[in-house]
Amino acid sequence: MSRIVMKFGGTSVANVERIRNVAAHVKREVDAGNEVAVVVSAMSGATNQLVAWTKEASAIHDARDDAIVASGEQVTSGLLAIALQAIGVPARSFQGWQIPLRTDAAHGAARIESIDGSALISRMTDGQVPVIAGFQGIGPDERIATLGRGGSDTSAVAVAAAVNADRCDIYTDVDGIYTTDPRIVPQARRLDRIAFEEMLEMASLGAKVMQVRSVEMAMVHKVRVFVRSSFDAPDAIQSGPDGEPLGTLICDEDEIVESQVVTGIAYSKDEAQITLRRVADRPGVAAGVFGPLAEASINVDMIVQTISEDGKTTDITFTLPTADQARAVEILNAKKTEIGFEALNTETDACKVSVIGIGMRSHAGVAAQAFEALAKRGVNIRAITTSEIKISVLIDTAFAELAVRTLHSVYGLDKA
Amino acid sequence: MSRIVMKFGGTSVANVERIRNVAAHVKREVDAGNEVAVVVSAMSGATNQLVAWTKEASAIHDARDDAIVASGEQVTSGLLAIALQAIGVPARSFQGWQIPLRTDAAHGAARIESIDGSALISRMTDGQVPVIAGFQGIGPDERIATLGRGGSDTSAVAVAAAVNADRCDIYTDVDGIYTTDPRIVPQARRLDRIAFEEMLEMASLGAKVMQVRSVEMAMVHKVRVFVRSSFDAPDAIQSGPDGEPLGTLICDEDEIVESQVVTGIAYSKDEAQITLRRVADRPGVAAGVFGPLAEASINVDMIVQTISEDGKTTDITFTLPTADQARAVEILNAKKTEIGFEALNTETDACKVSVIGIGMRSHAGVAAQAFEALAKRGVNIRAITTSEIKISVLIDTAFAELAVRTLHSVYGLDKA
Numbered sequence: 001m002s003r004i005v006m007k008f009g010g011t012s013v014a015n016v017e018r019i020r021n022v023a024a025h026v027k028r029e030v031d032a033g034n035e036v037a038v039v040v041s042a043m044s045g046a047t048n049q050l051v052a053w054t055k056e057a058s059a060i061h062d063a064r065d066d067a068i069v070a071s072g073e074q075v076t077s078g079l080l081a082i083a084l085q086a087i088g089v090p091a092r093s094f095q096g097w098q099i100p101l102r103t104d105a106a107h108g109a110a111r112i113e114s115i116d117g118s119a120l121i122s123r124m125t126d127g128q129v130p131v132i133a134g135f136q137g138i139g140p141d142e143r144i145a146t147l148g149r150g151g152s153d154t155s156a157v158a159v160a161a162a163v164n165a166d167r168c169d170i171y172t173d174v175d176g177i178y179t180t181d182p183r184i185v186p187q188a189r190r191l192d193r194i195a196f197e198e199m200l201e202m203a204s205l206g207a208k209v210m211q212v213r214s215v216e217m218a219m220v221h222k223v224r225v226f227v228r229s230s231f232d233a234p235d236a237i238q239s240g241p242d243g244e245p246l247g248t249l250i251c252d253e254d255e256i257v258e259s260q261v262v263t264g265i266a267y268s269k270d271e272a273q274i275t276l277r278r279v280a281d282r283p284g285v286a287a288g289v290f291g292p293l294a295e296a297s298i299n300v301d302m303i304v305q306t307i308s309e310d311g312k313t314t315d316i317t318f319t320l321p322t323a324d325q326a327r328a329v330e331i332l333n334a335k336k337t338e339i340g341f342e343a344l345n346t347e348t349d350a351c352k353v354s355v356i357g358i359g360m361r362s363h364a365g366v367a368a369q370a371f372e373a374l375a376k377r378g379v380n381i382r383a384i385t386t387s388e389i390k391i392s393v394l395i396d397t398a399f400a401e402l403a404v405r406t407l408h409s410v411y412g413l414d415k416a
Numbered sequence: 417m418s419r420i421v422m423k424f425g426g427t428s429v430a431n432v433e434r435i436r437n438v439a440a441h442v443k444r445e446v447d448a449g450n451e452v453a454v455v456v457s458a459m460s461g462a463t464n465q466l467v468a469w470t471k472e473a474s475a476i477h478d479a480r481d482d483a484i485v486a487s488g489e490q491v492t493s494g495l496l497a498i499a500l501q502a503i504g505v506p507a508r509s510f511q512g513w514q515i516p517l518r519t520d521a522a523h524g525a526a527r528i529e530s531i532d533g534s535a536l537i538s539r540m541t542d543g544q545v546p547v548i549a550g551f552q553g554i555g556p557d558e559r560i561a562t563l564g565r566g567g568s569d570t571s572a573v574a575v576a577a578a579v580n581a582d583r584c585d586i587y588t589d590v591d592g593i594y595t596t597d598p599r600i601v602p603q604a605r606r607l608d609r610i611a612f613e614e615m616l617e618m619a620s621l622g623a624k625v626m627q628v629r630s631v632e633m634a635m636v637h638k639v640r641v642f643v644r645s646s647f648d649a650p651d652a653i654q655s656g657p658d659g660e661p662l663g664t665l666i667c668d669e670d671e672i673v674e675s676q677v678v679t680g681i682a683y684s685k686d687e688a689q690i691t692l693r694r695v696a697d698r699p700g701v702a703a704g705v706f707g708p709l710a711e712a713s714i715n716v717d718m719i720v721q722t723i724s725e726d727g728k729t730t731d732i733t734f735t736l737p738t739a740d741q742a743r744a745v746e747i748l749n750a751k752k753t754e755i756g757f758e759a760l761n762t763e764t765d766a767c768k769v770s771v772i773g774i775g776m777r778s779h780a781g782v783a784a785q786a787f788e789a790l791a792k793r794g795v796n797i798r799a800i801t802t803s804e805i806k807i808s809v810l811i812d813t814a815f816a817e818l819a820v821r822t823l824h825s826v827y828g829l830d831k832a
Contacts, residue, residue: 016469016472016473019473020473053432053491054494056432057436057495057496057498057499057502058498058499058501065494065498065508065509066494067490067494067509067511068491068495068498068509070490071490071494074483074484075466075469075483075484075487078481078482078484079469079473080473082474082481083474085474086474092559093481093483095483097513098559142514143514
C-alpha cells in the first residue's frame with residue numbers, strides 16, 4: 001500500500017466526461033489498495049474566462065479579490081468528488097481554507113507557508129479521497145489567496161509533502177519528460193527517471209511540463225513526482241513507477257541507478273542580448289548594472305564577463321527576454337555615467353541551447369564534445385555559460401533546431 | 417445617514433456591464449452618506465450551468481458538495497467588489513464562511529442559524545462596502561452550505577437583521593409589488609407599501625418577486641424591505657422610500673398610514689383537487705389523511721372539511737399541485753381501510769384566486785362582496801377558505817383571468 005497524491009491539470013478536467021475519466025484513474029489507485037488524495041486545476045478555459053471578467057470589471061484591481069479566479073478549482077474539486085461518489089469511491093472536496101493551506105499575503109502570486117495535513121490524513125486513513133482545489137490557499141488576512149498561474153502543481157507537491165506521500169503523480173497531456181522536444185527531434189526518448197536538479201534545469205529552460213516552483217519544492221521536500229498522461233485509458237496502464245507504467249519519475253539522484261552523462265537537451269528562443277563595452281573594472285560594477293534591472297523586474301539569464309580588448313576594462317554580456325530589451329537599454333543608458341561604460345551593443349534573435357546531465361559532474365570533456373559537434377555543423381556560438389550539471393550556448397535562432405538535433409545525437413540520446 | 421443592505425439578483429448581475437451598473441447604484445447610496453453592504457446572486461445562467469454539470473457528474477450525489485453551486489455567487493461578489501474599487505468605492509468580497517454566516521446541516525436547502533455581523537459592521541463604519549455572496553453559508557461540518565434556490569433574498573434579509581440595517585433594498589427586474597399580475601390586469605397599480613403579512617400571502621400565492629422564507633424572516637426581525645428595479649438608471653432615481661423612489665416598501669403594518677381594505681389579488685394555477693367521501697368522523701382522521709402526504713413531501717394547500725350528505729360522516733376536500741396528484745391518490749388508496757373513506761374523487765384544472773388585505777380584519781362584508789361579484793360573472797366556486805387577511809376561492813382554470821379582473825375591479829384596485 002502506498003499513499004499517493006494525484007494531480008490533474010486543466011485539459012484533464014476540461015468537461016464532465018473528462019472528469020469521469022479522471023475518477024476512473026483515481027478508482028484504479030484506490031482499488032489497488034492505495035491511500036489517495038487528489039489535487040485538481042480548473043476546467044481548461046474556466047480560469048481564462050474568470051480572468052477576462054475580472055479585467056472587464058476593472059483594469060486595475062485589488063488582487064485580494066482572487067476569490068473570483070479561485071472559484072474555477074472550487075467547481076472542479078466538487079465535480080470530481082461527486083463523480084467519485086457515483087462510482088462508489090467515498091470522496092469529498094476540500095478548498096484551500098478548509099485544509100487549511102496557509103499562504104503569505106501576496107495575493108495572486110502567493111507562496112505556500114504551511115499545510116496542516118491532519119484533516120487530509122484522517123480522511124485518507126478512513127478510506128475517503130480528499131479532492132483538493134489546487135492553486136489556492138488562505139492568506140494571513142483570512143481571505144482566499146491564489147498561488148499564481150500553474151500553481152496547482154505546487155499545491156500538489158506541497159500536499160504530498162504535508163501528508164508524507166510516497167509519490168505525487170502529475171497527470172498531464174503528455175506521457176512524461178522527454179530527452180528533448182519531440183517536435184524538433186522525432187527520435188527523442190521518454191526518460192524513465194530524471195533527477196530533481198536536472199528537471200529544474202529542463203523546466204526553467206522551456207520544457208513546460210511542470211512549473212519550476214513545484215520542482216524546487218519537490219526537491220526540497222524530497223517528494224517523488226511521477227509525470228504521466230491522463231489521456232491513457234484508466235484500465236490499460238499499471239499504477240506506478242515500480243510496475244510498467246508510461247511516465248517519468250522525478251526523484252533524488254540516488255534513485256537513478258544507471259545514470260547517463262547527459263539526460264536531455266533544452267532550448268529557449270526569443271532571447272535578446274546586451275553587451276556593455278569597456279566597463280570600468282572595479283568592485284560593485286555588476287551590482288551597478290544588474291541592480292536597476294532587477295528593480296524593474298527584468299529577468300536576466302546568462303551573464304558573461306570578459307576582459308575588454310584594451311586589457312584594462314571589462315565587457316559584460318547578458319541575455320534577457322526580447323520583450324524586455326528596449327526597457328533594459330533605456331534603464332542602462334540613463335545610468336551610463338554612474339555605471340561607467342563606453343558603449344552598449346544589442347543583438348536579438350538569439351536562442352539558448354542547453355545540455356543537461358548530473359553525470360557531467362564526474363565526466364570530463366562533455367563541454368568540449370558539444371563545441372566540437374556544433375563547430376562541425378557551422379553553428380557559431382555567441383556566448384557560453386556552464387554550471388555543474390549544465391552547459392548552455394547562445395546561438396543564432398536560425399540554427400536552433402540544427403543545434404538541438406546535433407547535440408541530441410552526439411550524446412547518444414536518439415532512440416534506437 | 418442610514419445603514420442599507422442592497423441585494424441584486426441574477427438578471428441584475430447577468431454580465432460585467434450589468435455589474436458595473438450595479439456598482440453605480442451602490443456608489444449613489446454611498447455618496448448619499450449611507451453605510452452600505454451588498455448581497456449578490458450568481459450571474460443569471462451561472463447557477464443553471466453549475467447544476468447541470470453537477471447532475472452530469474452524478475445523478476444522485478452528496479448534497480454536501482454544494483461548493484460547486486456556491487461558486488456562482490463567489491464570482492459575482494468578487495467582480496462587484498473590484499468594479500466598486502474601479503469607481504473609487506472601497507469594497508471587498510465576503511464569502512459566507514468569512515462572515516461567518518452559520519447554517520444548519522441541510523446542505524442544498526440549509527437554514528440560517530446565526531450571522532456574526534461584527535466584521536461587516538466594522539467594515540461599514542470604516543467606509544468600506546462588504547460585497548457578500550448570497551445563497552451560501554458555512555454548515556456545522558465547516559463546509560459550504562447553500563440555502564436553496566432564491567436563497568439570496570434570505571441572505572440579504574438575514575444580513576440586514578444582523579447589522580441592524582435601516583432597510584434592505586431588493587433590486588430586481590420589476591419595480592415593485594403590484595396589486596395583481598399586470599399581464600392579466602393592465603390597470604394593476606404598484607403598491608407604495610405592503611405589510612409583511614400581506615406580502616407573505618402574495619408571495620406564497622404566486623407573486624414571484626421574493627421568496628416566502630425571506631419575507632417570513634423580514635417579518636420576524638422587522639426588517640424593512642424595499643423592492644425596486646435595477647434596470648432604472650442609477651442617477652435618475654431617488655435613494656429611498658422617504659424620497660420619491662419607484663418601488664414598494666414591505667414593512668410593519670404600523671407604518672402603513674392609509675391602509676386599504678384590500679391590497680391585492682393573487683392567483684395560482686395548476687391546482688388539483690382531491691375529495692375523500694364519507695370519511696369516518698372520528699378524532700385523528702385528518703392526521704390519518706395528511707400525515708402520509710406530508711411524509712411524501714406533498715404540499716397540501718386549501719383544506720375544506722364538511723359534513724357528508726348522509727349527515728353522519730365527513731367529506732374532506734383539499735388542493736395540491738397537479739404534478740403530485742397521481743402520487744397522492746396512490747398513497748391514499750393504499751391506506752383506504754386505515755383512514756376509512758368510501759370514495760375518492762379527483763378534479764384538475766383548478767385555479768386558486770385570493771383576495772388579500774390587512775384591512776379585512778376590521779371590515780365586514782369583504783367576502784360576500786367577492787362571492788357576489790363572481791356569481792354575477794357566472795364564475796362557479798368549487799371551494800372557499802378564509803383567514804384573517806385573506807379569502808381564497810377555488811375555481812375552474814378557464815375562469816382564472818376573468819375572476820382576477822373582476823375582483824381587482826370590485827375592490828377599487830384599478831388605477832385611475
